[in-house]
Amino acid sequence: MTDTLTAPDSLATTPLHALHVARGGRMVAFAGYALPLHYADGIVAEHTHVRTAAGLFDVSHMGQAFLAGPDHDTLAGALEALAPADLLGLQRGRMRYTQWLDDNGGILDDLMVIRSADPAEDGVLMVVVNAARKEADYAYLRAALPGSVTLLRADHRALIALQGPLAAKVLARHCAATADLTFMSAISTRFDGIECHVSRSGYTGEDGYEISVKAVRVRAIVERLLAEPEVKLVGLGARDSLRLEAGLCLYGNDIDTETSPVEAGLAWSIGARRRQHGGFAGATRVLAELANGPSRRRVGLVLEGRIPARAGAPLLSAEGQPIGKVTSGGFAVSLGHPIAMGYVEGASSAPGTAIRAVVRGKELAARVVALPFVPHHYYRGP
């Protein structure tokens, strides 16, 4: 048997490392960090728990930083040169998903941008970037942003996610103000008296929250959440299977500098004003793809049978011509069959198209489907 998982050695750790180990986390290397792949119950049980109750994830490896400028418009304007979202129009207490683009329209990283609800904090935005990209992102931002904008790393902050249909009920017991937050909104509040930033967001497709808190206080919050009967710890394995079912991109797999946001199906994150006026890195390609359609698109795939097609598996048309490859794939725990995402040429990207995936020399029948595979359950208001 091949040993696909290396034991972590000389890796960075999160502020919850001791808790993961004490609670039976199977620690693996991910983006330079020792993180739990799963705990005692395993990936399937953890995945199902998030879809039916509430799962708690340590995502402290992600890059949290503050960007500070003289005022919101100056700061947002500077960021709009690097990312295609409408950030000038980002309202207080709201957040947006966007991407840093290179001059060719390739994706350097994808991220969240959060604006504080407090008018006194105008001119400050928080960003959350991928762990594997944070050093490169920060160096890029320092070089690319004008002198009036300062990057402040928030390495002293931990980040946890509480995800699932019971997340709101559980969190409200400790932090009543979070009950009325809508999807992609954020507040600064207190969890049993502990100062934290809470956003209603996540990476599972379920309702839920991400909680940013000083590293020295995170264990207290986690212990209190784990004392709730609805909550279980969930590792990286289920984080990946959940986001795949939700049709969400993983940087380095589904998106990278070779893919544009239009090809990746992320055009929804490009602001209407930005489509008209451009003015962001890579705009030439992005606007042309918006007008004419990209030559390839990210699609969802459902495979017949039970063999998963994983990242790198070639994709063929029904006639056997190469049309692309799988970028993420696995077994959909919630659906009971294999699913994948990948890029295919435009002509093959329509839902319902029959194609084939090649796994270990076998050609497996697959069908293009609309994303997500499992419907999102975001809370958009009463």
Add this chain to the structure above:
Amino acid sequence: MADARYTKDHEWIRLDGDVAAVGITTYAQSQLGDVVFVDLPKIGTQVTKGGEAAVVESVKAASEVYAPASGEVVAINDALEAAPATVNQDAEGAGWFVKLKLADASELDDLMSAHDYQLYLETIA
């Protein structure tokens, strides 16, 4: 039926007459996690010691299973298709993968006994 022998790659092989059953160890399944599919060879396939005999798909990854000895595949565990979790529940029993008609039963002499395998696990755990 002889006692099972073990490889450093966490396969087991158990000889019964001139046919040997092959699977992965209880430790191996615990490392893989939830098995969702086992890609088995066709009956009649010739496998060589150390060569690929099957592929186990868990929720997280695909892992190759190597033949502990050379021989011809004379049976495959069809029941795993409908119930792949058998590998997690009974890895060294009902969760067997293939049966091999061995080319040279003395190849098993190089493999570890159950006792030696337990000692080996202690060195890597």
